[in-house]
Amino acid sequence: xxxxxxxxxxxxxxxxxxxxxxxxxxxxxxxxxxxxxxxxxxxxxxxxxxxxxxxxxxxxxxxxxxxxxxxxxxxxxxxxxxxxxxxxxxxxxxxxxxxxxxxxxxxxxxxxx
Amino acid sequence: xxxxxxxxxxxxxxxxxxxxxxxxxxxxxxxxxxxxxxxxxxxxxxxxxxxxxxxxxxxxxxxxxxxxxxxxxxxxxxxxxxxxxxxxxxxxxxxxxxxxxxxxxxxxxxxx
Numbered sequence: 001x002x003x004x005x006x007x008x009x010x011x012x013x014x015x016x017x018x019x020x021x022x023x024x025x026x027x028x029x030x031x032x033x034x035x036x037x038x039x040x041x042x043x044x045x046x047x048x049x050x051x052x053x054x055x056x057x058x059x060x061x062x063x064x065x066x067x068x069x070x071x072x073x074x075x076x077x078x079x080x081x082x083x084x085x086x087x088x089x090x091x092x093x094x095x096x097x098x099x100x101x102x103x104x105x106x107x108x109x110x111x112x113x
Numbered sequence: 114x115x116x117x118x119x120x121x122x123x124x125x126x127x128x129x130x131x132x133x134x135x136x137x138x139x140x141x142x143x144x145x146x147x148x149x150x151x152x153x154x155x156x157x158x159x160x161x162x163x164x165x166x167x168x169x170x171x172x173x174x175x176x177x178x179x180x181x182x183x184x185x186x187x188x189x190x191x192x193x194x195x196x197x198x199x200x201x202x203x204x205x206x207x208x209x210x211x212x213x214x215x216x217x218x219x220x221x222x223x224x225x
Contacts, residue, residue, distance in 0.1 A: 031211070033212075040121075040217065041217065042200070042215050042216060042217035042218060043157070043200070043215040045212060048212065058212070090156055090157070099145065099162060100144075100145045100147075100204040100211055100213065101145075101147055101159050101162060102159075102202075102213055103159070104156035104157050104158070105156060106155070106156050107155075107156050109154075
């Protein structure tokens with residue numbers, strides 16, 4: 001049981017390049033989330049999904065797109081990377097019932113030059 | 114006013130000391146509360162949930178004060194290994210998704 005995994009762990013992009021971050025969970029969780037974490041800003045929600053085939057905007061969705069084609073995977077896309085998107089990206093998941101606690105992946109450290 | 118606020122610290126304490134952090138929240142409809150621990154360059158990990166009656170897990174005690182809208186975390190007999198950033202998280206319904214809003218974290222440094 002790997003929990004929540006993220007790939008890649010590190011990436012450097014040039015401005016204007018695109019990339020996709022992959023989040024996978026093997027806990028059969030319905031809810032999945034993408035956050036970014038910046039110094040002094042805390043964790044900010046980018047997009048989330050309440051189930052396969054559904055996505056919704058969070059607090060800071062601009063410049064990002066997501067897809068949830070399979071229950072276990074949640075993809076975060078950057079179509080045209082900007083230096084302002086330099087951050088650490090965390091994925092999280094949780095089951096639909098019971099406690100609302102979320103379980104986090106190890107993060108992706110992205111630098112846009 | 115931010116939805117969830119924490120004193121960023123750092124709190125520098127000697128080993129064996131007792132230290133307490135508070136976290137205030139603005140939404141009176143908030144229902145679930147958590148403390149997470151985050152080590153440097155690592156992901157947040159759930160430390161404990163915060164129940165209305167308060168709860169304790171070893172050296173850690175969490176409490177909720179709904180009237181004043183804050184949660185607290187007390188760490189007794191601090192260890193060097195407790196050095197980390199402690200994030201509070203508050204769940205609110207509405208808009209679907211039952212999202213968690215996180216504070217920016219309080220940094221704790223336990224010293225010899």
